[in-house]
Amino acid sequence: MRILKYTGLLFILLLSCFQATAQRKELKKAKIQFDNYAYSDALETYLEVANTGYRSIELYEQIGDAYYFKGELDYAYQWYNKLFNLHKEVEPEYYYRYAQTLKFVGNADEADKMMNKFSELSSDDLRTKMFLDNKDYREQIEENSGRYEIKPMEVNSNFSDYGPAFYKDKIVFASSRDTINNKKKRGRVDRWTNEAFTGLYVTPAKEDDSLAGKVEKFSLNLDTKYHESTPVFTKDGNTVYFTRNNYNNGKVKKDDHNGILLKIYRAKFNGTEWTDVTELSFNSNDYSCAHPALSADERTLYFASNMPGTYGRSDIYRVSINGNGNFGMAENLGPGINTEGRESFPFVSDTDDLYFASEGHPGLGGLDIFVSKMEPDGNYIKAYNVGRPINSERDDFGLIFNAVESQGFFTTNRKGNDDIYRFKEIEEFAYECKEKLEGILREEGTGRVLANTKVLVIDEKKKVAQEAVTDIDGNYSFEVDCGKQYIVKADRAEEALAQNEVKKGSDLGKVFNIQYIYFDLGKYEIKPEAAKDLDKLVAYMKQNPNMKLDVRTHTDSRASHKYNQVLSDKRANSIIAYIIDHGVEAYRVGGRGYGETQLLSKCPDGVICSEEQHRLNRRCEFIITEM
Numbered sequence: 001m002r003i004l005k006y007t008g009l010l011f012i013l014l015l016s017c018f019q020a021t022a023q024r025k026e027l028k029k030a031k032i033q034f035d036n037y038a039y040s041d042a043l044e045t046y047l048e049v050a051n052t053g054y055r056s057i058e059l060y061e062q063i064g065d066a067y068y069f070k071g072e073l074d075y076a077y078q079w080y081n082k083l084f085n086l087h088k089e090v091e092p093e094y095y096y097r098y099a100q101t102l103k104f105v106g107n108a109d110e111a112d113k114m115m116n117k118f119s120e121l122s123s124d125d126l127r128t129k130m131f132l133d134n135k136d137y138r139e140q141i142e143e144n145s146g147r148y149e150i151k152p153m154e155v156n157s158n159f160s161d162y163g164p165a166f167y168k169d170k171i172v173f174a175s176s177r178d179t180i181n182n183k184k185k186r187g188r189v190d191r192w193t194n195e196a197f198t199g200l201y202v203t204p205a206k207e208d209d210s211l212a213g214k215v216e217k218f219s220l221n222l223d224t225k226y227h228e229s230t231p232v233f234t235k236d237g238n239t240v241y242f243t244r245n246n247y248n249n250g251k252v253k254k255d256d257h258n259g260i261l262l263k264i265y266r267a268k269f270n271g272t273e274w275t276d277v278t279e280l281s282f283n284s285n286d287y288s289c290a291h292p293a294l295s296a297d298e299r300t301l302y303f304a305s306n307m308p309g310t311y312g313r314s315d316i317y318r319v320s321i322n323g324n325g326n327f328g329m330a331e332n333l334g335p336g337i338n339t340e341g342r343e344s345f346p347f348v349s350d351t352d353d354l355y356f357a358s359e360g361h362p363g364l365g366g367l368d369i370f371v372s373k374m375e376p377d378g379n380y381i382k383a384y385n386v387g388r389p390i391n392s393e394r395d396d397f398g399l400i401f402n403a404v405e406s407q408g409f410f411t412t413n414r415k416g417n418d419d420i421y422r423f424k425e426i427e428e429f430a431y432e433c434k435e436k437l438e439g440i441l442r443e444e445g446t447g448r449v450l451a452n453t454k455v456l457v458i459d460e461k462k463k464v465a466q467e468a469v470t471d472i473d474g475n476y477s478f479e480v481d482c483g484k485q486y487i488v489k490a491d492r493a494e495e496a497l498a499q500n501e502v503k504k505g506s507d508l509g510k511v512f513n514i515q516y517i518y519f520d521l522g523k524y525e526i527k528p529e530a531a532k533d534l535d536k537l538v539a540y541m542k543q544n545p546n547m548k549l550d551v552r553t554h555t556d557s558r559a560s561h562k563y564n565q566v567l568s569d570k571r572a573n574s575i576i577a578y579i580i581d582h583g584v585e586a587y588r589v590g591g592r593g594y595g596e597t598q599l600l601s602k603c604p605d606g607v608i609c610s611e612e613q614h615r616l617n618r619r620c621e622f623i624i625t626e627m
Contacts, residue, residue: 023054030062036258038191039066057088068097070193071395071413073366077101092121096341103365104393108138111365126311126339127360137362137385145387147427153409153420155203155215159195162411162418163230163291163345163398168237171205171409172218173420174198174229188225197227200242207422219274222267226252226260230291230345230398234298238269241292241301246285253285262288264303282319282330289317293346301327302354304344312340316356329559334614336381337372345397350404354380357397361385365393369410373431376518376529377618384431390423401425438477441470441490449474450490452502452511452540458487467491468513472539477532502540508549508622512536517553517575517620524570526578534575537622538582541589548626551575551591556614557604561596568593575620 030045043066050059064079080098083090095118102111119128134140155161157177164173176195190197200218222228226245233240245260246253255261263283267274283289284307293302295318302318307330315338320328337343339360344367347355352374357367361383368391370383390396394414401408406425411418437457441450452469455476459465465486470476480486502511514533519525526534541547553572555564572593579589596604601613 023049023052027059033191034062034066036191039070040194041191042066043070055086057083057086057090060086061090061094064094064097064101068101071366073101073104073394077105092118092125095121096127100359100365103363106393126335127341130339130360130362134362141362141364141385141387141391143387144385144429145389147387147429148390148423148425150389150410150421150423152415153203153422155201156419158417160193160198160418161420162198164400164409164411164420165231165233166205166400166402167202167231167233169205170202171420172200172202172231172233174227175201175215177201190227197225197245198229199223200228200231221274222277227262232292232294234294240267240269240274241265241280241294242267243290243292248279255286261285262290264289264292264301281327288314290314291345293348295348296350296352300348302346302348304346305330311335311338312360313342314344316343316346316354329563331558333380336379337383342367345399347398347400349401353401355386355399355401356383357395357399358383364388364391366395366413367397369396369399371429376527377516377615378519379615382432384429386429432481435480436477437480437486437488438475439488440474441476442474454491456489456491458489460485469511471512471536472543475536502544502624502627504624504627506624508537508540508624509620512540514620514622516615516618517571519571524567524574526574531578534578535582538579538584541579541584544627546627547624548588549579549591550623550625551579551589552621552623553591553593554598554617554619554621555593555596556617557596557599558614565593565595565597568595571620 026045026049030042030049033042033045043063046059046063046066050063060079060083064076064083067073067076067079076097080094080101083094084098095114099111099114099118102108102114115131118125119131122128131137155173157175159176159179161173161175161177164171176190176193176198178199179189179196181196188197189195200222201215202218203215217223222242224244224247226247227243229243231240231242242265243262244265246263247260252260264280266278266280268276280289287305287307289303289305289307291304294300295302299321300318301321302316304314305317306314307317309332311332316333317330318333319330322328332338337354337356339358341358341360343356343358343360345357349355354372354374356370356372358370359367361368361370363385369386371386372380372383375381385391390399390410392412392414394412396410396412396414398411399408400410407423409420409422411420413419441453441455442448443450450470451472451474453474455468455470456464457466457478457480465480466478468476468478476488502508512533514536517530517533518527519530537549541549551572553568553575555568557564569592572591576589576591580586596617599617600619601616603613603617
């Protein structure tokens, strides 16, 4: 009897050892599948292990992540919830991902608690700064909500339909609607989603068109056995940029993890068919580039990538399209747009407003759609959530917008699979309202114009909000918030001081509160707002005929050293030419560009800096060499 008991105990121990060995083998297999982006296969393996009763931090993290990356945040929530119920220490990133899934299931208050914990653990994270700076983000989103009417398109299938693009009077989009046929044929499905690789389809854009709901393959010449998606077309309809897996001339190229990355391609229309499919030069076999978008003038290409220098899972970049069809250096749009999360699916409107999807900016859950207005210097520094009903607790992305017709399309998975919705703008989106506060400063009683005098703008809290120096004609100008009251006053004690500041070696730009001369991105033509500032310098030089000026222009470190040097030289020459053309003798003004050789903030190549730090480096100096 005792022998039987020992035998039974030995059998249990052997069974436990055998089960543990099998579990380790399966977990190793699942990790390989996960690292190869085969999330559907990895989930199948992980769930089999979980069903045996096995529990661990790593298992729950991997299952939650697989669902998270597949966009199935309801299932991700269940496993992240199990993870946190283990009451073990986890990486800070899981507080963030858990917060995203909590929003998805409608528990925004608990999500904010997780974000507070994430902020404590990741104080240097850009998402922390955005969260702490926007604690009232839910109220802000509600203020932006209700500006659109939406409804699903008739072309949606039971599979993934996403990423629409304008093409003449049609819409071209990506779809995995061949899933059933592909499984029947050769089992050719994407192991990330367990659906067919997507191809490009075309449908009429107008909802009242008699052909509404009709869908056709867009182009067999662009179709391969891997993914094609997210196209963008030039206005003449003769060039398309689109996303495809790393597949050239019938051969696929994999990365070190055995994954097939994404690249951007270009094709030309020859009148009957799309030909000359070419991979763009800034692609790489080591990282992905995807989801192209064109600027309003079609001279800049925007896209998403996880190339070196990216803040998070993917960032928005842009690159100039040169006259010969080649491309410049890829430029990261910076921390006003990108975060340590995922930013993707850019679109640029006819007014150069940038729309993109993000899980890193404060939002309703999953991917939300944001919009950013281009600044006078060509950069984007702040993004705004477009609100409901376009955004939801689920993934919302891939927005395109026709500003003339006040309507567009976007993608959402709020009903399960990715579907394309059309929308109509019923109220124009409102950015932070700014207006000009300007006038001429005169002495009370005499009416004498007060030139070169410091002017103070006092806000409602009786604090100095801004200050500047009037020009030779007593003009002042400020940009202030709409709807607020301000007091403008002269600091007469500064009238003489302003005069005394003007001496050999002084920066005349600082005297007139001119630090930046704004140019369009990659250009050097003088813009109207820049001309107003230069006119102040011209007038002062005419008043002081012995003065000579050295113009010095600087760039930040983004783009190559050679590119920045050439660009800053051209900008310096443009400024010099403007001053001379407006009546200042040529021998009195000179200068050159310094590129990125004299950075004020320590932001050399490869160092992540804020947009304000980069802006500090993009300065102009007007040094007085003789008086």
